[in-house]
Structure formats: structure tokens, C-alpha cells
Amino acid sequence: MITSQSTPGTTPAHHPAGDPPAVRIPAHAPVAHVERGGLVEGVHHGSVVVLAADGGVDFQLGDIEAAFYPRSALKPLQAVGLLRAGLPPLDDEALALTAASHSGEERHLATARRILHTARLTEDDLRNVPDLPYGAAERDAWLGRGLGPSRLAQNCSGKHAAMLYTARTRGWRLDTYLDAGHPLQWELAAAVEELTGQGIARVTVDGCGAPLFSVSLHGLTRAVARLATAAPDTHEGRVAHAMREHPEMVSGTGRDVARLVGALPGLLAKDGFEGVQVAALPDGRAVGVKIADGADRARMPVTAAALARCGVDPAVLAPFATAPVLGGGKQVGTLRAAGALAAPHAPGPAA
Incomplete structure (x- = not known):
């Protein structure tokens, strides 16, 4: 876990949940x-990686055990950590925003403001990096109003508002809540280790300025499956319920992850920068994806192929399974899953 002596880029000193994943150049495929x-x-x-309902590995390709940074796909685990650390009860929309990479729609900004207001704080207390809204339409509208980068508009503002609310509730310093040695970050690291079942290999800084913990793709996927199967009255179950009920608070209107959750009721899903995606069905079947070059365009077609190996109906996955390749404004090709991932396989239980 993170200790007061930990600094970004160092290895945390203690791993009660198990050994950390190996730090190496991943052998991607x-x-x-x-x-x-x-x-x-x-x-x-x-x-x-594709996990069966019992947690066993049904399929793997590439290097699922190397240490990597989940980026925003780690947010559901951090949301659980915030509840464990003392985040006061939030309604489902606000809790979903805590685990969000939101588009910057007005409802996202209003909910982040509401969390801050409840904590007797304002946007000025946020320490995330100012940015324009993540959603293209929202960004264009924002710029059309003559507005510039904002901490509230930045896609992680819900997480940061909840971090501040938790720190205020516990009586911890607010101005240093993003320091790796802050008690809040120590608590979040402990939750990540417990949920993944492994120690944290490295700590660095995410794009928003918050500490970022490295685990393995296998460990991350195992943790998301735990959330998906958790009892409703647990912290894990509360986060999963909020994310399932409000997928457009977790992402935004028309975003592919929100559409995927809408197509597969009960699915728990979160994307992350640099080509990361995790998704888990209510019975614990789960998939984890990391695109080596960080290309977002390959993330969803590969995820759809992985979900097909969980037994999800290919007809339901068809809108997500390919992406058009354009030439002269017309489709002249297709991006689709390939290699061993696309090879014929026996279908699993239907979703």
C-alpha cells in the first residue's frame, strides 16, 4: 500500500493482499x-482476459499478468475505496459520477457542484487539472460560449469532488488530498489491493493529477467481477448498482460504454484512456482489454469479441464488434478483432 514515504514512480512498501504484478515490457499479441x-x-x-463465473481464466491473449496502469478503468475500485474511507451516502447519480469519466454535460457539472456544495466546498477547492469538456459536442458548445479550461468540466471532477468530501468528513487536509502519502490515498490504495488481490507495483500520477496505481489486467478484471457480483448492501454492490442504473453519468450521452450497458442490462463496464476496458456480467463473467498503442478505436471491437467468448449473443454485440474504415467519405474497410481472439470457439452460457 501507499505509505507516507511513497512517491510517484516508487514501489509501495507493503502488500498484504499478495505480491504485486511483475514490472516488465508486456508481451502483447x-x-x-x-x-x-x-x-x-x-x-x-x-x-x-476472459474470466468465467467461478473466477477462472477462460481465455487469455497477450500478457495479462504484467503491471500496467488501468487509468480511468480504476475508478470503480476507487469509488469503493471512498465509501470504505467514509464518503457519506450519495444518491445513485452522484455515486455514479464518482466513478465517471464524464463528457461534461450540464447534468455532470451540476452533480459535481452538488457534491461539493454538500461538503461545504466549491470548485476552487478542486485540485484536478483544468480542462475542456471531454465530449465533442459539449466541448464545442463550451468554446462557443467563450469558456476556457475548467476543473469542474474536466472529466474526473466527480471523483475529485468525492475525494474532497471524504477528506472533509474525516477531518483530513484538503489542499494536499492528491499527495500519494495523504491518508485518503493510502485508503484508496488499500481498497485497490484488497479488491484486485495483489499488491500495487508502481504509483504514478494520472492525467487528472490523482495518484494512479498499477496492477495487472487480470487483477483489475477480477476486481470488477467482484463488484458485479457483490451483495446490494455492500460498498461494492452500491457502486455497481449506481453505475448500472446511470451509465450516462459514468460516461455521457451516446458514448459507446453507455450504449453497451444499455444493450446488456446488468453489465458493469468502465473504460480508461490508453485503450483500457473492463466489463462484467452479473454472474461474474468478465473481460479485461488493454490496447498496446492506446488506440481508442480498437477498444470496443476487441471488447465485443471478448464478451462473445463469455457467451453474449453476437447479434447484441454486432453494433460494437466493428468500426468502419473510411476512404473518400465512404466505408472502404473495417476494423475488427483478429488473431486468436477472433478464432472460432465453443459458445459459453448465454447472457
């Missing part, structure tokens, strides 16, 4: 092809 005019124009490499 081909997971997606970009086809244009009948030729494979590009190949995306990555790693994929």
Missing part, C-alpha cells in the same frame, strides 16, 4: 486488424 480495400493496413496489439 495481435488483437485487431484494420482492413482497407481487402488488405490489412494496420495491426493493433494488446492483451485480453
Whole structure:
């Protein structure tokens, strides 16, 4: 876990949940092809894990045990950690925003303001990096109003508002809540280790300025499966319920993750920068995806192929299974899962 002596880039000193994953260059494998005019124009490499309902590995490709940074896919675990650390009860929309990479819609900003107001705080107390709204339409509208980067508009503001609320509730310093040695971050690291079942290999700083903990893709996927199967009255179950009920608070209107949750009721899903995606079905079947080059365009087609190996109906996954490759404004090819991931396989239980 993080200790007061830990600094970004160092290895935490104590791992009660188990050994940390190995720090190495991941041995990724081909997971997606970009086809244009009948030729494979590009190949995306990555790693994929598919877990059975009993937690066993049903399928793996690439390197699922190497240490990596989950980026925003870690937020559901951090949300559980905030509840464990003393975050006061929030309604489901606000709790969903705590685990969000939101688009910057007005409802997202209003909910973040509401969390801050309840904690007797304002946007000025946030320490995340100012940014424009993440959603393209929201960003254009924001700029059209002559507005610049804002801490509230930045896609992690819900998490940061909840961090501040927790710190205020516990009587901890507010101005240093993003320091790796802050008691709040120590508590969040402990939750990540317990949920993943492994120690944290490295600590660095995420794009928003918060500490970022490295685990393995296998460990992250195992943790998300735990949330998906948790009893409703647990912290894990509360976070999972809020995210399932309000997927557009976790992402935004029309975002692919929100559409995927809408197509698969009961699915728990979260994306992360640099091509990370996790998703878990209510019975514990789960998938984890990391695209090696960080390309977002390959994330969802690879995730759809992985969910097909969980037994999800391919017809339901069809809108997510490919992405068009354009030439002259028309489709001239397709991005789709490839290699061992796309090989024929026996279907599992239907979702």
C-alpha cells in the first residue's frame, strides 16, 4: 500500500493482499486488424482476459499478468475505496459520477457542484487539472460560449469532488488530498489491493493529477467481477448498482460504454484512456482489454469479441464488434478483432 514515504514512480512498501504484478515490457499479441480495400493496413496489439463465473481464466491473449496502469478503468475500485474511507451516502447519480469519466454535460457539472456544495466546498477547492469538456459536442458548445479550461468540466471532477468530501468528513487536509502519502490515498490504495488481490507495483500520477496505481489486467478484471457480483448492501454492490442504473453519468450521452450497458442490462463496464476496458456480467463473467498503442478505436471491437467468448449473443454485440474504415467519405474497410481472439470457439452460457 501507499505509505507516507511513497512517491510517484516508487514501489509501495507493503502488500498484504499478495505480491504485486511483475514490472516488465508486456508481451502483447495481435488483437485487431484494420482492413482497407481487402488488405490489412494496420495491426493493433494488446492483451485480453476472459474470466468465467467461478473466477477462472477462460481465455487469455497477450500478457495479462504484467503491471500496467488501468487509468480511468480504476475508478470503480476507487469509488469503493471512498465509501470504505467514509464518503457519506450519495444518491445513485452522484455515486455514479464518482466513478465517471464524464463528457461534461450540464447534468455532470451540476452533480459535481452538488457534491461539493454538500461538503461545504466549491470548485476552487478542486485540485484536478483544468480542462475542456471531454465530449465533442459539449466541448464545442463550451468554446462557443467563450469558456476556457475548467476543473469542474474536466472529466474526473466527480471523483475529485468525492475525494474532497471524504477528506472533509474525516477531518483530513484538503489542499494536499492528491499527495500519494495523504491518508485518503493510502485508503484508496488499500481498497485497490484488497479488491484486485495483489499488491500495487508502481504509483504514478494520472492525467487528472490523482495518484494512479498499477496492477495487472487480470487483477483489475477480477476486481470488477467482484463488484458485479457483490451483495446490494455492500460498498461494492452500491457502486455497481449506481453505475448500472446511470451509465450516462459514468460516461455521457451516446458514448459507446453507455450504449453497451444499455444493450446488456446488468453489465458493469468502465473504460480508461490508453485503450483500457473492463466489463462484467452479473454472474461474474468478465473481460479485461488493454490496447498496446492506446488506440481508442480498437477498444470496443476487441471488447465485443471478448464478451462473445463469455457467451453474449453476437447479434447484441454486432453494433460494437466493428468500426468502419473510411476512404473518400465512404466505408472502404473495417476494423475488427483478429488473431486468436477472433478464432472460432465453443459458445459459453448465454447472457
